[in-house]
Amino acid sequence: MTLSVHSDEHFMKQALAEAKKAFEEDEVPVGAVIVWNKQIIARAHNLTERLNDFTAHAEMQAFTSATNHIGNKYLNECTLYVTLEPCVMCAGASFWTQIGKIVYGASDEKRGYLKTNPEIIHPKTEMVGGVLAEECGALLTEFFRKKRDK
Amino acid sequence: MTLSVHSDEHFMKQALAEAKKAFEEDEVPVGAVIVWNKQIIARAHNLTERLNDFTAHAEMQAFTSATNHIGNKYLNECTLYVTLEPCVMCAGASFWTQIGKIVYGASDEKRGYLKTNPEIIHPKTEMVGGVLAEECGALLTEFFRKKRDK
Numbered sequence: 001m002t003l004s005v006h007s008d009e010h011f012m013k014q015a016l017a018e019a020k021k022a023f024e025e026d027e028v029p030v031g032a033v034i035v036w037n038k039q040i041i042a043r044a045h046n047l048t049e050r051l052n053d054f055t056a057h058a059e060m061q062a063f064t065s066a067t068n069h070i071g072n073k074y075l076n077e078c079t080l081y082v083t084l085e086p087c088v089m090c091a092g093a094s095f096w097t098q099i100g101k102i103v104y105g106a107s108d109e110k111r112g113y114l115k116t117n118p119e120i121i122h123p124k125t126e127m128v129g130g131v132l133a134e135e136c137g138a139l140l141t142e143f144f145r146k147k148r149d150k
Numbered sequence: 151m152t153l154s155v156h157s158d159e160h161f162m163k164q165a166l167a168e169a170k171k172a173f174e175e176d177e178v179p180v181g182a183v184i185v186w187n188k189q190i191i192a193r194a195h196n197l198t199e200r201l202n203d204f205t206a207h208a209e210m211q212a213f214t215s216a217t218n219h220i221g222n223k224y225l226n227e228c229t230l231y232v233t234l235e236p237c238v239m240c241a242g243a244s245f246w247t248q249i250g251k252i253v254y255g256a257s258d259e260k261r262g263y264l265k266t267n268p269e270i271i272h273p274k275t276e277m278v279g280g281v282l283a284e285e286c287g288a289l290l291t292e293f294f295r296k297k298r299d300k
Contacts, residue, residue: 054246089242096204117267
């Protein structure tokens with residue numbers, strides 16, 4: 001299958017590439033990109049272990065990076081692609097940014113924001129879940145299996 | 151009244167001093183300190199305007215600073231003092247840190263985490279609200295009145 005260069009799947013593959021970097025660095029493999037005017041303006045992967053800091057989730061870094069890039073702390077014209085359903089912290093941050101759209105890959109039934117309250121997301125933010133969910137989830141499963149078998 | 155140097159009021163006054171710095175910098179006046187072993191190990195105030203970044207809430211910076219200080223991303227032996235009830239993002243971040251106690255000043259009925267879901271906070275985190283609430287709230291009221299009258 002050939003992917004349109006502007007499809008959700010195309011950009012999720014870029015987020016997955018970020019997640020794979022996290023995997024290689026022994027970080028929980030979650031990756032994110034932010035797209036504005038059809039271009040990636042921020043790339044990030046989870047760095048909580050390296051930075052010893054829970055606020056270093058992929059999405060948080062991507063928000064900071066994107067707002068720096070466009071010089072505006074509102075991201076209403078942007079789309080976040082992230083390989084895992086955002087947690088409450090990241091969903092709460094997305095509320096403040098009023099980001100236009102969030103596309104996530106795998107669901108996170110344990111720590112995802114949906115379990116807590118779907119209305120954490122800003123009412124103007126379009127949500128799309130399940131894009132390349134299997135690939136995004138498989139990377140996480142492999143990571144935790146590897147950890148367990150150590 | 152003489153305050154014990156280890157009372158909640160004492161440390162909230164320190165958080166208020168941070169909030170006043172924010173006020174002087176034309177930032178929404180919210181301040182925070184984190185205490186470990188009866189000592190302040192992190193001080194921060196809201197910097198969302200200067201950094202053009204919604205993730206720069208006082209609490210988020212304080213979490214990062216405190217984890218750097220103690221070399222552990224878990225803050226279960228620490229107490230966060232913050233002048234305003236945490237928002238969903240900051241409460242979500244506190245969940246990850248498993249912080250021992252959170253003491254806040256004024257309530258935030260519009261954007262506070264309680265409205266969304268009180269269970270955002272980690273079950274091991276003790277919550278205390280309303281410490282120096284009047285002073286903490288008055289600073290915010292003054293800030294927004296000044297903004298409105300401009």
